[in-house]
Amino acid sequence: LDSCGNRADVKEECNLFLGTICEQYRPEIDTKPDVGNYVCRDINCKVKIGDGIVEKKNGESWCGYDGTIGDGRDVVGSRHVKHTCFMGEERVEPCEDYRNQICVQSNTDIGNGNKFTEAACRVNNWRSCFDYNEKDKQKTAEKCNANPDCMVKNMNIAKNFNFDYCVPRYSPGFDLKN
Secondary structure: OOOOOOOOOOOOOOHHHEEEEEEEEOOOOOOOOOOOEEEEEOOEEEEEOOOEEEEEEOOOOOEEEEOOOOOOOOOOOOEEEEEEEOOOEEEEEEEEEOOOOOEEEEEEEEEEEEEEHHHHEEEEOOOOHHOOOOOOOOHHHHHHHOOOOOOEEEEEEEEEEEEEEEEEEEOOOOOOOO
């Protein structure tokens, strides 16, 4: 018997440490095995990102967005989403509604020009941006720039009426029905 419990004459052995796992044959994603109903399936994922197909390693996670993000330009009704490659399957985990959470990611160099991406949904601290606004513009800018969820925006309303104001970098959303 092979490592999947099939009769002998299977061309390969599954090995988790080498990137495969023994799984039951699924016609929608596997090539039919010559013998038995099990295949050695790759634990990495092939996912569509933009216009291309990218291979992600097992355990890798990354962010997905509905459009432009940051600098107050998030698309109305959009949501940040965390994707994870788990044992050859892409899993999708939406961050909280109304951009109360945003997806952030980091890339780690793992050698040979390869990167490993890790992502997480974290609280969007947009509410505190408005608390930083003071009459002292220098203090406003210092406090605002110290928070990665905030940015200083110049409000140019009229010829002699312009000022800097601390606003959310990732615009909040609201439930418009209630």
